[in-house]
Amino acid sequence: xxxxxxxxLRLLRENAQITSSDISKQVHxxxxxxxxxxxxxEDTGLIRQFxxxxxxxxxxxxxxxxxxxxxxxxxxxxxxxETVMQADCVLECHHIAGAYDYVLKVAVKGTADLExxxxxxxxxxxxxxxxxxxxxxxxxxxxx
Amino acid sequence: xxxxxxxxLRLLRENAQITSSDISKQVHxxxxxxxxxxxxxEDTGLIRQFxxxxxxxxxxxxxxxxxxxxxxxxxxxxxxxETVMQADCVLECHHIAGAYDYVLKVAVKGTADLExxxxxxxxxxxxxxxxxxxxxxxxxxxxx
DNA sequence: AATGAAATGATTGCACC
DNA sequence: GGTGCAATCATTTCATT
Numbered sequence: 079x080x081x082x083x084x085x086x087l088r089l090l091r092e093n094a095q096i097t098s099s100d101i102s103k104q105v106h107x108x109x110x111x112x113x114x115x116x117x118x119x120e121d122t123g124l125i126r127q128f129x130x131x132x133x134x135x136x137x138x139x140x141x142x143x144x145x146x147x148x149x150x151x152x153x154x155x156x157x158x159x160e161t162v163m164q165a166d167c168v169l170e171c172h173h174i175a176g177a178y179d180y181v182l183k184v185a186v187k188g189t190a191d192l193e194x195x196x197x198x199x200x201x202x203x204x205x206x207x208x209x210x211x212x213x214x215x216x217x218x219x220x221x222x
Numbered sequence: 223x224x225x226x227x228x229x230x231l232r233l234l235r236e237n238a239q240i241t242s243s244d245i246s247k248q249v250h251x252x253x254x255x256x257x258x259x260x261x262x263x264e265d266t267g268l269i270r271q272f273x274x275x276x277x278x279x280x281x282x283x284x285x286x287x288x289x290x291x292x293x294x295x296x297x298x299x300x301x302x303x304e305t306v307m308q309a310d311c312v313l314e315c316h317h318i319a320g321a322y323d324y325v326l327k328v329a330v331k332g333t334a335d336l337e338x339x340x341x342x343x344x345x346x347x348x349x350x351x352x353x354x355x356x357x358x359x360x361x362x363x364x365x366x
Numbered sequence: 367a368a369t370g371a372a373a374t375g376a377t378t379g380c381a382c383c
Numbered sequence: 384g385g386t387g388c389a390a391t392c393a394t395t396t397c398a399t400t
């Protein structure tokens with residue numbers, strides 16, 4: 079991981095569709111040298127995935143919320159994790175330290191779907207004793 | 223946005239490096255037809271960006287935290303937003319409804335950097351009256 | 367909108383430094 | 384690790400349906 083790898087990563091993050099030929103011009107290295115570096119960054123796992131960012135609004139997902147969850151007993155965690163992994167509306171799930179045990183980032187069409195997710199999916203999980211929802215009004219920064 | 227576009231989006235999200243030729247085989251459409259559909263999905267803005275997911279651990283960013291922020295008066299919001307936009311460690315910043323005004327997702331090397339960010343950057347912003355930090359212990363799901 | 371075929375452009379493999 | 388060149392593979396263009 080030298081200066082040039084950092085430059086390549088910056089260019090790929092900005093636009094993963096950039097050609098090796100274009101990167102080659104910017105980093106002053108031959109095309110095979112650039113391809114080889116990208117291959118190695120993938121092999122070492124530093125580049126985890128090539129993906130696309132979609133416009134959630136256009137997908138009809140107008141409501142983002144953070145839902146904090148408290149789990150009563152450790153034996154209920156496996157069931158909770160399974161529910162969360164299967165729920166398409168859960169974008170993120172983090173185990174956290176503090177008053178709550180987990181924080182979820184959820185994307186749904188609107189308040190009706192959010193209510194349904196919280197009361198019919200989340201609260202039905204054994205051990206889920208308490209939740210606290212923060213509705214997102216707007217997002218001014220959202221990177222990976 | 224029909225059935226085929228949805229299929230194409232699913233394939234691209236999974237691996238944006240997939241070739242149009244490979245997509246073409248899976249959706250049973252010719253290569254130019256697939257290219258044209260992808261071009262349109264970009265034009266309409268549904269595909270916002272082609273990008274790469276990096277491994278934060280390998281980048282030395284071992285600590286993720288959610289920081290909730292309360293802002294005293296609305297006139298201080300512009301300064302807060304500028305600070306947040308410029309801070310590289312802030313991955314996300316959402317305006318939220320509830321007891322706090324903003325929630326930030328922060329990635330840093332360790333607790334020292336987190337402390338520095340909160341006390342030297344965030345709390346120096348005029349109007350930031352109260353913060354509440356949730357340290358992430360592990361992440362079991364993290365999509366865009 | 368979709369197709370096939372030709373032209374163009376990018377990547378890969380390889381011999382060499 | 385890096386380069387240049389040739390071979391391979393992918394994408395774009397365009398006439399046609």
